[in-house]
Amino acid sequence: MSTEDLGKSKFVNMLLKPAGSAMESRLRHLLQDPEKILRGADLQPGQTVLEVGSGTGFFSMAAARIIGDEGHLIAMDPLAAYVDRLNEKVEAAGLQNVRVVRRDALQARLDAASIDKVLLFGVLPLIPLRHPLTALPLNRLLPEMHRVLKPEGTLAVWMFPIAGLVPLSIRRSGLFAYLHKRNGVHNYRLCNAKS
Numbered sequence: 457m458s459t460e461d462l463g464k465s466k467f468v469n470m471l472l473k474p475a476g477s478a479m480e481s482r483l484r485h486l487l488q489d490p491e492k493i494l495r496g497a498d499l500q501p502g503q504t505v506l507e508v509g510s511g512t513g514f515f516s517m518a519a520a521r522i523i524g525d526e527g528h529l530i531a532m533d534p535l536a537a538y539v540d541r542l543n544e545k546v547e548a549a550g551l552q553n554v555r556v557v558r559r560d561a562l563q564a565r566l567d568a569a570s571i572d573k574v575l576l577f578g579v580l581p582l583i584p585l586r587h588p589l590t591a592l593p594l595n596r597l598l599p600e601m602h603r604v605l606k607p608e609g610t611l612a613v614w615m616f617p618i619a620g621l622v623p624l625s626i627r628r629s630g631l632f633a634y635l636h637k638r639n640g641v642h643n644y645r646l647c648n649a650k651s
């Protein structure tokens with residue numbers, strides 16, 4: 457079963473609802489400040505941003521405010537329950553610059569070279585396994601993110617509580633070069649970008 461099909465399962469969505477509540481809880485907001493963490497990704501007004509694994513929108517709402525009315529946030533997640541919840545929040549906040557998409561990011565189905573910034577926030581496992589059961593295997597995710605990013609675009613990765621082997625694996629992929637770490641966010645530019 458594909459990640460997208462799994463996301464349609466009523467059972468899976470029911471099981472994941474409590475996790476969704478935890479992801480947007482008051483306690484989390486006390487412990488983690490999404491705006492401060494996002495500053496580490498250097499988002500700019502007017503950018504087109506792809507957020508992979510947006511969940512219930514802990515980072516999406518702040519990201520949408522930073523990029524402003526001229527910007528465009530594509531918040532992507534395969535789970536219907538999370539997509540519905542985020543759509544509710546976007547509507548309640550009156551945000552016009554967010555498109556919530558229920559989709560597996562391994563096949564993002566976005567135009568090549570169309571994205572200024574990819575956010576991988578809280579979505580990668582500590583150890584980047586190549587096992588097919590890992591929802592976001594780096595060896596499949598990175599080429600797709602490289603494809604959708606503009607030549608001058610950047611990838612920003614934030615993981616909690618520690619980044620484990622992921623930063624090293626991204627560097628070793630040969631697709632991205634390390635720029636810097638700020639506010640816990642690892643930033644990369646494209647290697648071999650076709651301009």
Ligand SMILES: C[S@@+](CC[C@H](N)C(=O)[O-])C[C@H]1O[C@@H](n2cnc3c(N)ncnc32)[C@H](O)[C@@H]1O
Nearest residue numbers: 459479509510511514533560561577578579591
């Ligand atoms: C731990 S949650 C983090 C959610 C959010 N980024 C946050 O920090 O609150 C991981 C999210 O990644 C999503 N995810 C898992 N596999 C995915 C895939 N193949 N494509 C896009 N999103 C995926 C899950 O559905 C889940 O919402």
